[in-house]
Amino acid sequence: MKALAVKNDAMTKGATFGTLTGLAAFALFAAAFGFAPASTFAESGAGPNPHEQPIPPTQEWSFAGPFGRFDQAQLQRGFQVYREVCASCHSLKLIAFRNLADPGGPGFSEKQVKALAATYKIKDGPNDAGEMFERPGRPSDYFPWNFANEQAARAALGAVPPDLSLIAKARTYERGFPQFLIDPFIQYQEHGPDYIYALINGYTHEDDPNWNEYMPGHKIAMPKPLADGVVDYADGSPKTVPQYAKDVTAFLMWAAEPKLEERKRLGVSVLGFLAVYALLLFAAKQKIWSRVKASAIHE
Numbered sequence: 001m002k003a004l005a006v007k008n009d010a011m012t013k014g015a016t017f018g019t020l021t022g023l024a025a026f027a028l029f030a031a032a033f034g035f036a037p038a039s040t041f042a043e044s045g046a047g048p049n050p051h052e053q054p055i056p057p058t059q060e061w062s063f064a065g066p067f068g069r070f071d072q073a074q075l076q077r078g079f080q081v082y083r084e085v086c087a088s089c090h091s092l093k094l095i096a097f098r099n100l101a102d103p104g105g106p107g108f109s110e111k112q113v114k115a116l117a118a119t120y121k122i123k124d125g126p127n128d129a130g131e132m133f134e135r136p137g138r139p140s141d142y143f144p145w146n147f148a149n150e151q152a153a154r155a156a157l158g159a160v161p162p163d164l165s166l167i168a169k170a171r172t173y174e175r176g177f178p179q180f181l182i183d184p185f186i187q188y189q190e191h192g193p194d195y196i197y198a199l200i201n202g203y204t205h206e207d208d209p210n211w212n213e214y215m216p217g218h219k220i221a222m223p224k225p226l227a228d229g230v231v232d233y234a235d236g237s238p239k240t241v242p243q244y245a246k247d248v249t250a251f252l253m254w255a256a257e258p259k260l261e262e263r264k265r266l267g268v269s270v271l272g273f274l275a276v277y278a279l280l281l282f283a284a285k286q287k288i289w290s291r292v293k294a295s296a297i298h299e
Helices: 002-033 072-084 097-101 110-118 150-157 179-186 191-200 241-256 260-298
Strands: 121-124 133-136
Touching (some): 191 241
Antiparallel strands (some): 121 133
């Protein structure tokens, strides 16, 4: 009887393990092909926890995937949103005016870049008298910040706004199981853009301008920065917060990785070379070993 009980217990554990394994495989397959959300393993019947940070929805980006490219018109609109709204508080210290004319970027001409840079005042010096002075910007200058230093920004705003140069690569989130298993295979690298887009659209409490659905703890120092119609697009694109958020997020992704298109082109070229090289090695191996096999048979 004892042996039978042990056997039954082992069979029960095996069945449980098999069930869990089957559920895990189903969730992985379903999430990979869009049949089920990542919350498959959430407790059934459990309501949303107001203290938990929700996972930002996955967005479609033109620059996603191994063959993704930036939408030049979108980058230009995103730069307009940054310049007219975000630049009042946030810096872009690692981007120079001339970068706007680089291949794979917003596509400004050199003439446009010079005219744009000249609208900024750059602190330079010292001069012959040992004094600092202001001059019109040049294409080689980097975007200046509206504050003299972090202390001035904190005094004016209550907190130091983060620099946006690398924000799209620095911000991320945990996609959870099973997405983190799938991401390496589908080369999903857009966690930062998804998070930024969700954050900009996450001001869902009208009575609290600092409540954000996607900010950890749901409290953010930055009040809602965008509203419909605050930026006037010349190309006829919708003047809505979701559109502004999409455009400025794409621009920030370019700012964080301006060589993205060049990197992807190089990667495809390298993979093509390796594929051809592998075929040549296989053909050489077949030719060499065919002689060895033939001589062994004759012997």
